[in-house]
Amino acid sequence: MATPHINAAPDDFADTVLMPGDPLRARYIAETYLDDVREVNTVRNMLGYTGFYQGRKISVMGHGMGIPSVSIYAKELITDYGVKTLIRVGSCGAVRDDVKLRDVVIGMGACTDSKVNRMRFNDHDFAAIADFDLTRHAVAAAGNQNVPVKVGNLFSADLFYNPQTDMAERLTRYGILGVEMEAAGIYGVAAEFNARALTVCTVSDHILRGESLSSEARQTTFHEMMTIALDTVLRDDADQAGDESARGENA
Ligand SMILES: O=P(O)(O)O[C@H]1O[C@H](CO)[C@@H](O)[C@H]1O
Numbered sequence: 001m002a003t004p005h006i007n008a009a010p011d012d013f014a015d016t017v018l019m020p021g022d023p024l025r026a027r028y029i030a031e032t033y034l035d036d037v038r039e040v041n042t043v044r045n046m047l048g049y050t051g052f053y054q055g056r057k058i059s060v061m062g063h064g065m066g067i068p069s070v071s072i073y074a075k076e077l078i079t080d081y082g083v084k085t086l087i088r089v090g091s092c093g094a095v096r097d098d099v100k101l102r103d104v105v106i107g108m109g110a111c112t113d114s115k116v117n118r119m120r121f122n123d124h125d126f127a128a129i130a131d132f133d134l135t136r137h138a139v140a141a142a143g144n145q146n147v148p149v150k151v152g153n154l155f156s157a158d159l160f161y162n163p164q165t166d167m168a169e170r171l172t173r174y175g176i177l178g179v180e181m182e183a184a185g186i187y188g189v190a191a192e193f194n195a196r197a198l199t200v201c202t203v204s205d206h207i208l209r210g211e212s213l214s215s216e217a218r219q220t221t222f223h224e225m226m227t228i229a230l231d232t233v234l235r236d237d238a239d240q241a242g243d244e245s246a247r248g249e250n251a
């Protein structure tokens with residue numbers, strides 16, 4: 001049952017997996033927010049854990065950096081471990097004046113300079129979008145926690161260090177909320193294998209202003225994003241179970 005990249009047993013993962021790029025952020029989330037945590041993946045130190053959040057079984061696992069890496073883990077979790085829902089909890093760089101360090105942004109869609117979705121889609125444009133229900137539950141979770149969020153387009157870049165110096169200005173012009181490296185890939189994998197995906201990011205850099213959080217801060221301080229993602233899962237469950245309180249405008 002193990003895959004080349006995941007050595008978990010068949011039932012080790014919950015149906016929902018939170019995925020940061022950084023495996024140490026995965027460990028931090030597991031240790032900080034989950035009860036009765038078990039380590040379920042150690043291959044390549046791409047650490048994965050399963051535990052319980054307010055009684056709900058949830059897994060968290062790193063996906064590495066870049067679309068090729070996240071595509072492997074997302075695909076294997078869905079096809080080999082029966083995972084239905086992936087929520088990326090990432091960091092991103094801002095290119096707008098009204099988006100600042102530590103803001104939380106929700107990726108309703110993701111543009112990319114990667115070709116992966118064209119490879120999937122017969123070289124046509126594929127609109128890489130988040131699952132609508134997960135998106136609205138994340139917005140509601142943020143509202144409930146009084147965390148202002150912006151919802152819109154991310155840009156998933158193949159290069160962290162992009163030599164195209166005019167690109168940031170173009171991203172600003174097109175209203176991109178954050179530059180990161182995986183959302184378009186995880187949305188493409190979810191579409192291909194009939195799963196659901198969402199990306200929530202915390203702004204760790206301001207690309208135009210040259211501002212940047214430390215690696216330690218990226219690993220352990222994105223509390224608002226984590227609790228929004230976890231609360232999203234609970235709201236989604238309640239909604240699917242028909243609980244009206246989860247459907248209210250600002251519930
Ligand atoms: O902090 P994570 O989730 O890894 O996300 C962002 O950080 C990495 C680059 O530093 C890329 O993976 C990018 O998408």
Ligand SMILES: O=c1cc[nH]c(=O)[nH]1
Nearest residue numbers: 091092093179180205
């Ligand atoms: O891909 C990324 C992630 C964080 N910050 C950036 O500037 N780019």
